[in-house]
Amino acid sequence: MxxxxxxxxxxxxxxxxxxxxxxxxxxxxxxxxxxxxxxxxxxxxxxxxxxxxxxxxxxxxxxxxxxxxxxxxxxxxxNPQENLHEKIHGDDNIEEIINKITVANIEAIKNTSKILSTAAMEKAINAILAADRIDIYGVGASAFTAGDAKYKFMRIGIKCESFSDPHLQNMSAVNLDSKSVAIGISFSGSTKDTVDSLALAKKAGAFTIAITNYEKSPITKYANAILLTSAEETPLRSGALTSKIAQLQVLDIFYTAVAIKRGDLAFDMLNKTAEAVLPKLY
Incomplete structure (x- = not known):
């Protein structure tokens, strides 16, 4: 310190x-x-x-x-070690580091599952199923989660796009309408670019979804549905795997529930997209 x-x-x-x-x-x-x-x-x-x-x-x-x-x-x-990981101390050996990080990541998944609102998830699922257009916003580490969301939804035949560039996010947002869904991903809920883009999307009439760790944060003011994660992270540890795992837990539940609701259409597209990339593998 x-x-x-x-x-x-x-x-x-x-x-x-x-x-x-x-x-x-x-x-x-x-x-x-x-x-x-x-x-x-x-x-x-x-x-x-x-x-x-x-x-x-x-x-x-x-x-x-x-x-x-x-x-x-x-x-x-x-303590400096806690800025690398909240549970780690300077005198920990490799086995202790392995165990502590594993326990922390498992806790993030369990706690996220406990805090995740089924009502908010249902609203988000129904909005996705009814939407003509889905745009996903995330910058920094959350950009990778946004990209993964795009990948997952495309696999089941849902047309969507992800944006990590703030200018493109804003241009996307103002082009949305009442038949659109905008998803903003920000662990802190205070990432200005993502918050501003979600605010513009809401103003344009889109159904807005926030994936964040903080229910009381700037981004939730502009969200029709709030999907909460539960992970602990200091500012110096921004983008840590624990928070990423919590986001991916929410995303995996979200995607799977949407796929089940789409039924045969989703399963057919899973087969088609799998076949489409098959020649890319040895």
Missing amino acids: QDKQCLLKIRSLYSSFSKIEKKIADYIFLHEIEIIYMSITEFSENCEVSETSIVRFCRKINLKGYQEFKLVLARECV
Whole structure:
């Protein structure tokens, strides 16, 4: 861990803070570790201040915003090994590392299955089945999940596209309508490009689905259906396999349920797509 320069800076500026800024600072002093795992929406609700006030506070201490603030806190307040993996310690041997990571990944799958809303999943499935067009948005590590979603749905004959470029995401979103579905994938629920694209899709009339780890996060404000994952990740460990496994768990359930609903059509397309790529294998 580094010296807690960020917290020291907050203390040094405390007397110059406004009433709201002091409220934010007081909350940080009491919950410095918990904040690392909070979305800005959760922090806002727990601290009883607006998200805008939090962003302004971060800028007042010379940070770009809330995500950078969490990154700095993670550097200063969490052991370096925990930023590689929350369960790992510096003196762990290979066998312990194997066991701890395996247990953490299994926990992510189990906890995701527990938190996943069947009602939200049903809404999402019905929307997919009724849609003429499906566009999927994800950037960074979530772009790979978006690409996997496209691959899976194409295998069962559903026309869809995935976008990781923010400009293409926005252009896609404004071209959607009431017969379209937009899926935004963001572990934090605060990825600006994905949130903005889903907001545009909703404004255009599309049915919107968010796959995220945080029910109270910016992306869920624009989602007709929220499919939650449950994995723990520090900002320095962004894109970790544990969060990816949780996303893929949701996606696999989603895809399988849609395939079963499509019945023979899905099974016929599985055979056709399998035959189509067969010549590509030795």
